[in-house]
Amino acid sequence: MAYTIRDVAAAAGVSTATVSRALRGLPHVNPQTRELVRRVASDMDYVVSPSASRLASGRTGTIAVIAPFIARWFFSTVLSGVDSVLHTHDIDLLVFEVGDPAIAYRIPPERRLRGRVDGLLVVALPSEESAVANLLDLGLPVSLIGATAAGVPSVSIDDVAAGQTATQHLINVGHQRIAIITGQPKPTGFTPATDRERGYATALRKAGLTQDPQLRSFGYFTVAGGEQAMTGLLAHAQPPTAVFAASDEMAFGAIRALRRHGLRPGQDVAVVGVDGHDLSDLLDLTTVTQPVRDLGRMAAEALLAQLQLPMAERSRVAQATVVPTTLVVRSSTVPVLLAES
Amino acid sequence: MAYTIRDVAAAAGVSTATVSRALRGLPHVNPQTRELVRRVASDMDYVVSPSASRLASGRTGTIAVIAPFIARWFFSTVLSGVDSVLHTHDIDLLVFEVGDPAIAYRIPPERRLRGRVDGLLVVALPSEESAVANLLDLGLPVSLIGATAAGVPSVSIDDVAAGQTATQHLINVGHQRIAIITGQPKPTGFTPATDRERGYATALRKAGLTQDPQLRSFGYFTVAGGEQAMTGLLAHAQPPTAVFAASDEMAFGAIRALRRHGLRPGQDVAVVGVDGHDLSDLLDLTTVTQPVRDLGRMAAEALLAQLQLPMAERSRVAQATVVPTTLVVRSSTVPVLLAES
DNA sequence: TTGTAAGCGTTATCAT
């Protein structure tokens, strides 16, 4: 059996209360005493029992990340960013993979969370979904990542701007017939998808281009989906000369569809994505890059800041942090004139 | 304040002990009573306090995954597999990202784990590292994923066979000058790297080919590393006609290096990887596929099985589960005759 | 089958 605080107290010749105070760095402890206690505890290799500490204090020292997927680039990268800051604060990181919001869903019910975590990080989930809304109303501090909701702190990019930047770039290099590959046909409450599409529409409008509903297709934010969408677009009587994919992974799929049809991305059909996926460079994909790892980091830091505040002080004004994106131009979009030469 | 077990007991007109037993499905409870307690508890929206339960029982209902990275395909995919089984068992999943074993390392010390988890899942970490060895000696049930160690349960592929299969395939399609891109120059105790290389050597030997030390290079299991390695190989007086990369991500890098040099993967230089990465299909990479998600799933299941056993019964015979791989041939390796035509 | 009550190992309040 491992040593308890009582053993340490006895060995140091003080009370358990003093041990607790000394070890946690609380004030009103004689420096000498503190030093003594520390040494004794460390000599005994004493570790506080998390369960006991949590029960007595009511704090768990744990935060949960709730994301639809773990094994996709965006999400695992966010997770890594989150871990990097929680780690330095000795906070435990609990992971919940809830599945595709568009399909069956496994949002952990309140029961699964209550008393288990001090705060929640919700990644790229539609806050309109009732299950998600419930989470936000749990009374726990929450930060959203890669999505926004009124009255809830969040860290994300300006998705409208991202869509507009991407589309404008296609326009700039000479395209007029520009398709979009977005997520689902119907709006799902997942704001980035609709926002990026709005940016696309805005760019077209500002350029005086009309939006052809035929050129709207759906890639469900997967590579396979993007490939299917692009394949569909190529089957049209008047296929597009350029495509804006609302995510890099869908853009990858689009590129693959082009190759399968013997078309060269950039030369024959321009493709631009959003994300700055690790492999976008490898695939020579032009993309609007977002600092995904930082999203995770910043949200985690914001959440920790909330937690450190005395319950009463916790700001009721939710900060929606917007981080900048960068257009990275690669050969999947070359100016039309060059492409034709 | 949330209801406690006492509130439920009072409301149901039974003792707290009965509530506890009824709710946890323990035997020796009158079905009627159990039903009553369940209904009352659910009506009150009662949830047991995890901290209290853990303190009293000594079990945490939590397992930790310890991995060098989170944001790489292999690891996030394993994690997802693990989550899928833990989720259905209502076990909490704690994540520790420990960083590159070859660089600075952040293996959670015993202090960070003791009393916090019931078991450990260690992913692709060199069991020879003393920090890792310490973990294994913690007294907690452990399963390794994607690595093996004597006396420790593990789930992985046969890495020697994988290396041999990959290399043999290159030989079969007509190559004789076959390079390898492996991880680090020096063995690190990370078994898959050295094992895959042994498979490579074996295949060459069996084919009567001599192994040219010039054709051994290092990609550090990253895309960028693979690209550098391939670039180095191409600079040789007699560059290889084929490359075995010990991971798909390094193979991706190799492909990119080839493209940068105006060479066509498969046509000019054959490339084969190991992993079955999501995007290997996209990049037309021939690869030895391993069922990564299943690795996570199986290891999690094995670990749970251990946990369910009464402490005394826990088998001292460590199962090393080896799952089969599949060679998936794509156009990054086309027979030499065809390539030349 | 059910109830009683003694822990589980801390934290935090109140004295001293």
Added chain:
DNA sequence: ATGATAACGCTTACAA
């Protein structure tokens, strides 16, 4: 600055 001690909410012998 330190010490006693009552919670914290549950589990689990042991009794009934």
